[in-house]
Amino acid sequence: MFTRRQTLSLLSAAAAVAVLPSTRSASAAEPLKELRFGWQKNGVLALAKGTGALEKRFADRGITVTWAEFSSGPPLLEALGAGAIDFGPTGDVPPLFAQAAGGNLLYAGTYKGSSAGSAILVHKDSPFQTVADLKGKRVAFKRGSSAHNFTVKALRKSGLGITDIEAADLSPSDAAAAFASRQIDAWSIWDPYFAVAEKDPNTRVLTTAEGIVESWSYFLSNGDFAANHGDVLGDILDELAKVGAAAQNDLDGTVAALSKITGVPEEIQRVVLTRKDFSLADVSTLGPDAAAYQQALADEFFQLQIIPKKLTVSDIIWKGRAS
Template sequence: MTFDINRRHALLLGFGAAALGTFGPTLKARAGAKEIRIGWQKGGVVALLKGRGLLEERLAAKGVKVSWAEFTSGPPLLEALSAGALDFGTTGDVPPLFAHAARGNLVFVGAYRGSPVGNAILVRKDSPIQTIADLKGRKLAFKRGSSAHNVALKLLRTAGLTLNDIEAVDLSPPDAAPAFANGSIDAWSIWDPYTARAEADPNTRVLATAEGVVPAYGFLSANGTFAKENSDLIVDTIEALKDVGRAAQSDLPGTVAAFAEATGLSKDILTVVATRPGQDYGALSYVQEEHIAYEQGLADEFHALGIIPRKLDIRAAVWTPKST
């Protein structure tokens, strides 16, 4: 699979303009902001924070409102963040690389680690594909620039294959799910809770998970200008996430119920997600050395493969709170 970098840059610029039209012009500095706009996806502690309303309670005393915008994957969320249409958001490990490679106005502000079992390549139960090697020449769907992109690359590598050995189909989760169901694609690289929802269908089979191959790192990002001018709000948000995460891990039944209310997903599916090996909602922090090293290694690899157009300095893109 080859990647058209110029086309990707055009898409980034195009989305930035669209995002501004959707959320309103916001590229000016917002020191002393009276609102923090958060991008979220189904699943994860940010979704739980939205459902609990804890951040709204914390920021009410400062006269700061919280608004939420849901995204189906990380790449468009970070495009909106870079354009100044959002202030804060959460994604997997790969979307920030594309955003920073496009010189987006964003910084890393936090990180977390979930269960790699929730990141998987799926096939239909009756598919002749029995091993990763059998994917050669097949249609494998994943959202380009998402964590599923990296999972596909790394799992293919375990069988001596590259992305050039398969027919990559760029689909967001809402588009990939029906394509997978109707057989338009042969396999699907995806993350939780979409993995768990697909697994609930008896016609779905897990070909391989990322366990032992790709750690399930996720990152919290903020618009660079917003983080510089409103450091206190970034700290408030991350501390609220840490509190919610710790409470969530200590009460998984309550967490499942809260996730169901926040996302509209069934409790059965969310119970699978919450109890995966290695899942720990309390494992969220400001950016640490291990996170920088991991993301730098991934950035260097993606640049060497020609997936992103330039080398990145991850450390230079990390926001550090004045106090934690």
């Protein structure tokens, strides 16, 4: 399904928390010397990494910037809550698991992607024509990721529940290998992994997330970092908004830049960036729509007993820069 080069460059496993920089005890009295980002192979933060925008923003304050790569949101937020990184992006579901586990983190900002950028994939020659046909079949997605939410809602729309399938909790890299070797019947995944997979002539899109789930994503901060360095956190979001606006106004340049930093071929990046309703220019703090969406998702996942406790999302929304 994938060439060895694509598999190694795009679907490498996440950096383990054990090899991240050691955690630090944040203190308001200590000036910040190092800013630690977790990133994934997509979006505005990846672009900022490629352009050095954040390094430039904080250079005159003597703040160095370091980066740790992750393949999905759950391990990124584990590192964030543990204080091994300060800031990172994720989809909608990982923060629910992190909050339920007592992770020390806050929602800092949001951005909205394209629902067309997530899909459930099957093999071209499979007999499955609708999501309902997956009853009793082995479907892979990363537990606690945005694909988890998409799968739940796609099944429900088809009259099924999550217990009607055999769910396989696999990272993107492991799911790609399992799909290629036909160890799974279907794969629920997001861009850019989806964009790579759909190029394969032996892969068929069973459904995208359009009309099923909105594509909210979030920037989160370590709680101590937000409390002690709110001025820096505000500047991070401000810089990312500038990067996103500039990128959206120059899609050809953005395709090339993202391809260079992520190793994803330009033709794949162009597919991702031109999905219906996709925009890089909407970075902001959490508004009422994003907060309401996340609270409704938290309530649903509690009712389905996917998360173990009822959550109040507003408890971990950053209130803004320190005065």
